[in-house]
Structure formats: structure tokens, C-alpha cells
Amino acid sequence: MGFEQLEQELENLLGQGGIQTLFQPIVDAREALVEGYEALSRGPSDSPLHPASVLFETAERCGRTLELENLCLRTTRASWTSTRRTQKLFVNVSPDNLLPGAYEHRLLEALLEDGAIAPGQVVVELSERYPALDMEELKRSLTWLKQSGFQVAIDDLGAGYSGLKLWSEVEPDYVKIDRHFVRDIHEDLVKREFVRSVMQLSSRLNCRVVAEGVERNGELELLRDLGVRYIQGFLFGRPRSVANANLEPLKAVSRMPENGTVSAASLVHHPPTLHGDNTLEEAWTMLQAQAGVFALPVLDDDGRALGLIHKWQILEAFGSTFGRSLNEKKPVKQMMKSDALLFEHDQPLEELSRRLTEDEDDYLRQHFLVTRDGFYEGMGATRALLRRMTEQRIEKARYANPLTLLPGNVPIHEEIESRLAEGAPFLMIYFDINAFKPLNDHLGFRTGDRLIVLLGRLLQQYFGKEGDMVGHLGGDDFIVFCDDIDHTVCSSTAVMDTFNAESRSVYRDEDRFRGFVRAEDRGGRVCNWPLATLAAGVIRVSPESVMDTEEVVHRAAEAKKASKPAEWCDTTPELCQVS
Structure with a gap:
């Protein structure tokens, strides 16, 4: 078909309507729910303008892109309101069409007519494939849109011209990685490192990353290992007129979320309403x-x-x-x-x-x-x-410490890996009991076990806030994860004070009166040992920390060792910052 015929088809389309709106889900793979739907516009099914590439290329050649985009947005609004969905709606806009000062109002008029859609529900996607001619004017328009309640996403990151410059200038809420870097990522080291770099940068810029074009379970699993939370692709649903998603693929790569708590969102499915x-x-x-x-x-x-x-x-x-x-x-x-x-x-x-x-x-x-x-x-x-619930209990039982029933080494290491991948700063406290060996030798292992159980109970009692996790490495070694420094210091102090007071009950009266017990040291010499107290070392792991799981545990152990007194006495936790 010649261009003149395509031009006439476009003229008819703009005059009479006929745009079709399809929706493709964007899935929150961590919570196992739908974050939103991207609206995709197509021409009439019996028209040569049906493919999006032909439709928008024809409009661009005819200088009528703005008219077409407004028609698409009005059609999207009508289609979206009929779905009664409450998730976010992602809509595509070319950057140059944001430059005229009046466009923001047209955008609002096209999308928000009759108050059917709230601005906070809309994410405006800017394609990196089409560079903006005037970045300063674009920034002013985006600022105006954000102040009006819209969110902004950069689409096709890595596929176009402006790249990281557009990202740094626009300060988007979302960045969508082009499907080229997602396809077969589980078999391509270069693509893997590209996505890893994007994730590190996004954590510093407080931006959410969406991986586009996910079609295979292997791609999904690798992306989740890299910390990518938001996924879009045929694996969860092709673009359709009905806004629905297939979340079944998440079951094959299901993992415990970062805070160790599975929520109602993980059970959600979306029947018609x-x-x-x-x-x-x-x-x-x-x-x-x-x-x-x-x-x-x-x-x-x-x-x-x-x-x-x-x-x-x-x-x-x-x-x-x-x-x-x-x-x-x-x-x-x-x-x-x-x-x-x-x-x-x-x-x-x-x-x-x-x-x-x-x-x-x-x-x-x-x-x-x-x-x-x-x-x-x-x-x-x-x-x-x-x-x-049954799966959870079985999984916890597999890796729980048999004495305290707290998460053991495997869940602790998984927690560290998850928090490192998320990129947010966190605190890790390493607790152990001073003079534990002589206590075991003098009073027996059953008494030692009583103190270990006591410590586990106190840690769960004082570190029960959202974002906390208590784990038991083994013996008298415990690990606690926290997000809040004030909560960490106050709770650590409370645990130590309570433990130091309650642990006295396991000793004989004469030991308590003397303030020490006589027992052999590691060399077999009989020494005077103080009564058991608690030591704690705290490290802060920040996004700038370049550490793996083993190094995090090692540094926490070093911080705990540094907190132990040269002379046996009660201690309070010291804070060592890792950066």
C-alpha cells in the first residue's frame, strides 16, 4: 500500500475513531501481584494501520503524532475505566509531545475526563528511542506533571540515543529495561552485568526497575536473583483487550520475601469482577x-x-x-x-x-x-x-535451629543476599555469650542450653518490629537484622540488661555471691571466671558497601569480637559503620 493510501487511512481513523486499546500486565514478582498494566494502542484489525509501528510511523510522517496520541489516550481512558482495575496505568508518550506548554493540559483532558482516573494512578512512559530536542523544556513539563500527581517512567532503556543522560535529567519513578537486554539473560554474561549495573544505579537514584520482554522461566529466575522486582512480558500475559495476568510462573521460582513475612498479596488472583x-x-x-x-x-x-x-x-x-x-x-x-x-x-x-x-x-x-x-x-x-502455610512451616522446619527453632544458617545467608540485592541500608547485630564455655564446664550443657533458649526468647521479644529478623547461627551465636538505628540501640541494650539479670538464676548461691566461678580454661588451667554476660557487635551495611554475604558475616563477627571487654565485665554494643 502506498503512502497516500496510508495517509487517507490515518485521516479516516482520526476523524472516525477505531483505535483499539490492549493491556499488558506488569507484575510485582516479590509480592506476586500486578503492579499495573501498560496500555498499548493498535489501529483497526482490518486496517493496514493495525500494527503499532505502521500506525505511529505514518502519523509522524504526516505531522499528526499529537492528534493520534490524544486519540489513543482518550480511547485508553474509556477502556481502562470499564475494567474497574485499581492498579497503575502505564501510558506511552513521545518526549517531544511533552514540550509544548499546553500539552500537559491536553494530556490531563484526554486521560482524566470526568474524573474517571486519578493522576496518581497514571505512569507516563517516555521512550528513550525518541530523543527530546529541548531537555530543559521537557524537564519543566515533567515537573508540572509530577506536581499534578502523575508518575514518570523511561521506556526502552539501552535501546535509544539519550541513555543515562535522560535518566539523570528526568529523575523517573520507573525505568524499563529494553527487551534486548532481557532476552536469554540467563545465558548471556554481558546482559547480566548490564542489568546488574542498572540495579545498582537504580538503588542510588531511588527508582524502580521494570524488565520488559520476559518470556521464559530461566529469564525470570535470573532477573529475580539480580533483585529485579517488576516484570513485564508474554510469560505473564500478552497484550489483550481484557486486563488480566497469569501469575502461575511465579510459583516455579517462589522465594520468601526480604522481611521473611509472606503476606496476603502472595495469594491474590484476578477473576472477573x-x-x-x-x-x-x-x-x-x-x-x-x-x-x-x-x-x-x-x-x-x-x-x-x-x-x-x-x-x-x-x-x-x-x-x-x-x-x-x-x-x-x-x-x-x-x-x-x-x-x-x-x-x-x-x-x-x-x-x-x-x-x-x-x-x-x-x-x-x-x-x-x-x-x-x-x-x-x-x-x-x-x-x-x-x-x-503448610509449605512455610515445612521450609522453616528444614533450616531451623533445633534448640531455639529460630532460622539457621541457610535462611540467615538468604536474608543477607536479599538485603544486599535490594540495595537499602540495614543493620546487622552479632550476639554471643561471654564466658559461655566455663559455664558449660561448671554447670553442665543443660544449663548452657537454658541460657541459649533465654537469649533466643529475649531477641524475639525485643526485635519484633516490621523489618526485623532474628536468626541462630548455632551454639551461643545469634544474628539480628534491623532497619532503624534507634530501635537497634534501645532493643540491644534492653536484651543485654535483661539477659545479664535473668542469667544469674542458673548459678549456685555461692557463685553469685563471689561473682565468679572456678573452671578450666582452654589450656586446662583452673581460673576464676566471671558470670555470663552478653556481647554484641553492630555493623551498618550501606548501598555503597561492596561486600558479599561471607564478608558481611565476617565483619559482624569482627565487630562482636571488638565489643568484648579486655577485662570481663558487662558491656554495651558498639556501632561500627561499614561503607
Whole structure:
């Protein structure tokens, strides 16, 4: 087809409409939920302008890119609002079309008409393939958009002209790595190092990284090992008119999240949703079309969960004589279960299990709804919760210390690797017991075990905040992870004071009175040993630290050793900063 014909096709399209909007999911691989959907525009299916490349190239040659983008955005708004999704919406805009001062208002007008979409839900993607001619004007436009509530992403990083300069100038909320660097990354060392460098830079610039074009499990697994949290590609869903995602591939590479707590978000799946005014007939049609789905969420106009409509309820209503004809036009809000259990996405699985089993109803609920800030996020199944809880307990039992039941060496090393990959600073405290060997020799191993259990209990008691983790390396050696320095110092001091006081109870009266015990040292000489106290060394691991897991443990052990007194006495933790 000649260019004149393409130009006429574009003229008809701009005048009459006909743009198709498809949605591709962007998955949060850590939480196992959908972060958002990218809106992709196509021409009519029977038109030569159907492929996006032909459509936008024709508009560019005709000087009508701005008109086309606005048409695409208006179509996206209409399609997106009909999905009733509450995740983020990623939309593509060429940088040069952000330069005219009035464009921001056109963008708002096209996307936010009638208040159907909030600015905070929209991420504006700038393709690196098309360089901006005036960077200062672009920065002013982006600043205006951010102040209006939009977020910004750089698309196709590594594929275009402006590269890191655009990243540093724009200060985006997201950076999307071009699919070239993702394809077969598990078999390509150069691509792996490129993504690793992007991750290190993103941690310093406080930016989220999205890997595009993920199609194979091997790519997904390697990207997660590198710390990439957000994934987009055919593995989770091709662009479709319906905004849905397939999260099954995450099960093959499932890992414990960084803070060791699995949340409700990990159980979410996304069946079709209903509005309260949808009829029972519409609900039945949707259930019939979804194999293995036995309940559908019902939402209000704002995307908040109203309840659940179960397949058995509709069968019961339709099952009697004339039941279908009498009931099929009734709205689902008249029959739905409005007492469905709601859980926020970050609630731990233990909390879900407790509430489900403590419920006073005579039956165990098969489904529950997950929300984010009160808005519907997805639906969960009780069966999946019970399976995950069982898997968790088995996994913990495999690597737990048999004396304290705290996470042992393997989970501790995994925690260090996860925190290093995340790039955020953290504190690590190494605890052990001073004069532990003579205590064992003098009072026996059973008494020594009592002190180890006491220390484990105190560490769990005082380090129970979100972001804390307590592990038991073995013997009298414990590791604690924290994020807050004030919490670390206060809790460490409390643990040491309590331990030093309670540990006195294991000694004989005469030992307590003397303040020491007589026992052999490592050379076999009889010495006077002080009563057991606690030593602690703290290190701070910052994003600038260039360390692997073994070096982190070594430095923590050195900090603990440095905290031990030259003369036996009670101590308080010292802080050693690693940078």
C-alpha cells in the first residue's frame, strides 16, 4: 500500500475513531501481584494501520503524532475505566509531545475526563528511542506533571540515543529495561552485568526497575536473583483487550520475601469482577466462562469491595421451578454475601489464618478479598492459604535451629543476599555469650542450653518490629537484622540488661555471691571466671558497601569480637559503620 493510501487511512481513523486499546500486565514478582498494566494502542484489525509501528510511523510522517496520541489516550481512558482495575496505568508518550506548554493540559483532558482516573494512578512512559530536542523544556513539563500527581517512567532503556543522560535529567519513578537486554539473560554474561549495573544505579537514584520482554522461566529466575522486582512480558500475559495476568510462573521460582513475612498479596488472583447492579444472568454467564472459578467479587463505583457472589447461590436461585425467569434480572447486590472477609494486601498469612479459623460461622469460608488502602486488589482462596502455610512451616522446619527453632544458617545467608540485592541500608547485630564455655564446664550443657533458649526468647521479644529478623547461627551465636538505628540501640541494650539479670538464676548461691566461678580454661588451667554476660557487635551495611554475604558475616563477627571487654565485665554494643 502506498503512502497516500496510508495517509487517507490515518485521516479516516482520526476523524472516525477505531483505535483499539490492549493491556499488558506488569507484575510485582516479590509480592506476586500486578503492579499495573501498560496500555498499548493498535489501529483497526482490518486496517493496514493495525500494527503499532505502521500506525505511529505514518502519523509522524504526516505531522499528526499529537492528534493520534490524544486519540489513543482518550480511547485508553474509556477502556481502562470499564475494567474497574485499581492498579497503575502505564501510558506511552513521545518526549517531544511533552514540550509544548499546553500539552500537559491536553494530556490531563484526554486521560482524566470526568474524573474517571486519578493522576496518581497514571505512569507516563517516555521512550528513550525518541530523543527530546529541548531537555530543559521537557524537564519543566515533567515537573508540572509530577506536581499534578502523575508518575514518570523511561521506556526502552539501552535501546535509544539519550541513555543515562535522560535518566539523570528526568529523575523517573520507573525505568524499563529494553527487551534486548532481557532476552536469554540467563545465558548471556554481558546482559547480566548490564542489568546488574542498572540495579545498582537504580538503588542510588531511588527508582524502580521494570524488565520488559520476559518470556521464559530461566529469564525470570535470573532477573529475580539480580533483585529485579517488576516484570513485564508474554510469560505473564500478552497484550489483550481484557486486563488480566497469569501469575502461575511465579510459583516455579517462589522465594520468601526480604522481611521473611509472606503476606496476603502472595495469594491474590484476578477473576472477573462484577458491579452491584450487574444481573444474576450476567454473573452466571461470567462464571460459566471461567473454568475453576466458583465466586466473583462485587465492587462499587469506586472500586471498593462490596462482597462475593458464589456459584452455588445462583444455582440455588435458578434451580426451582421458574427460578431462572424470576431471578435472572435481579442485581447481584441483592443476593451476594456482604460479610466476605477483607484483608489488606500486606497482612501476614498468620493473621489471615487466625481470622479465618476464629470466625464464628459454622462453615469455613472458601474465599476472601484482598484490598490495598481499602480498594479491591484481588481474591484469595482459603485452600491456597492452607497450602502456603503448610509449605512455610515445612521450609522453616528444614533450616531451623533445633534448640531455639529460630532460622539457621541457610535462611540467615538468604536474608543477607536479599538485603544486599535490594540495595537499602540495614543493620546487622552479632550476639554471643561471654564466658559461655566455663559455664558449660561448671554447670553442665543443660544449663548452657537454658541460657541459649533465654537469649533466643529475649531477641524475639525485643526485635519484633516490621523489618526485623532474628536468626541462630548455632551454639551461643545469634544474628539480628534491623532497619532503624534507634530501635537497634534501645532493643540491644534492653536484651543485654535483661539477659545479664535473668542469667544469674542458673548459678549456685555461692557463685553469685563471689561473682565468679572456678573452671578450666582452654589450656586446662583452673581460673576464676566471671558470670555470663552478653556481647554484641553492630555493623551498618550501606548501598555503597561492596561486600558479599561471607564478608558481611565476617565483619559482624569482627565487630562482636571488638565489643568484648579486655577485662570481663558487662558491656554495651558498639556501632561500627561499614561503607
